[in-house]
Amino acid sequence: MSRATKPKPKRLLAIDTSASPGFAVIEYGGSKPASLIYTDAFPTDTSLSDAERYEVVRSATALICYKYGTATPFDVVVREHFIKGGSKRGTQLVFGGWAAVDMALRAFGYTIDSDNEIPPTTVKKAVGISGKATKAEVEQGVRKALNLPDDYVFPNNKGGDASDAAAIGIAYLKREGAI
Template sequence: MSVHERKATVVSYGLIKTNAKLSDGERLRELHSGILAILGEYPDIGSVIPIEDGIVRFNTATKQIAKARGVIEFSLADYQLEPINIASVKKWAREVTGVTGKDGMKKENVELAVKKYFGIDELRNNKGGDISDSMAVGIVYLKRKGVID
């Protein structure tokens, strides 16, 4: 994201994909390399990176997410990480979309809010909605810091 006149705009987005056939260690190495490549592509990224303060429900997923989170934090050791709770993200999404009740808590509402905020109809989101979640984390962080309205 980039900010101009107190409004965030999309610069680029995507996922770091790893090969599911590789061992955990090799996949974590791919994740680390991907993060370093992004940092190299955007050297003016700043010193603070907002990061979702994760919540997981399933044991197997928890282990995998914990491993990936460790690599992410290691890769970003030279940056200050600013945790953003997913509840804050969903609250922002409800404010943007006006969707309330159970529908306002759904992951799809975050994607809808991101599309509405940026004024885009299409978003190349992944099945799990991680791209829109990450974009929303960035927006909530910028709003919290008073950088955007």
């Protein structure tokens, strides 16, 4: 008679990519509900040059890969899909952030498959009431989906980047039927 083994939990890294990115590490699967392992945002100082800002983004991504994806590797890395910002400058900053994130991910053996880029309206619908959910509604939806206390405060979340990263992860997990 063979002994049934418990399914191992998986680990997801979700990134709200920009020149001031947000990150979330979510554990899911196994015998426990999805849980937030880590979330934070790294607002970069607009007085820095673009090269300096992108180095902060690359370094933050590398640190998270090292700290949360080395001993227990990420099973998937996801981010919000982005085509064009509200301005030429905004678009440049996001794509510069993407390049910085991609460099750090590759250094640790990770890539983001284009199938793992989630459209913003899908993210908002997954945790809010509609594709036009407010930042506060997204935050509350993330708290509910991950069983966080109502008063949970997302670190460095002034622009909503930390809670947005968690929402991106939740949207992916819902799409995949994992939660």
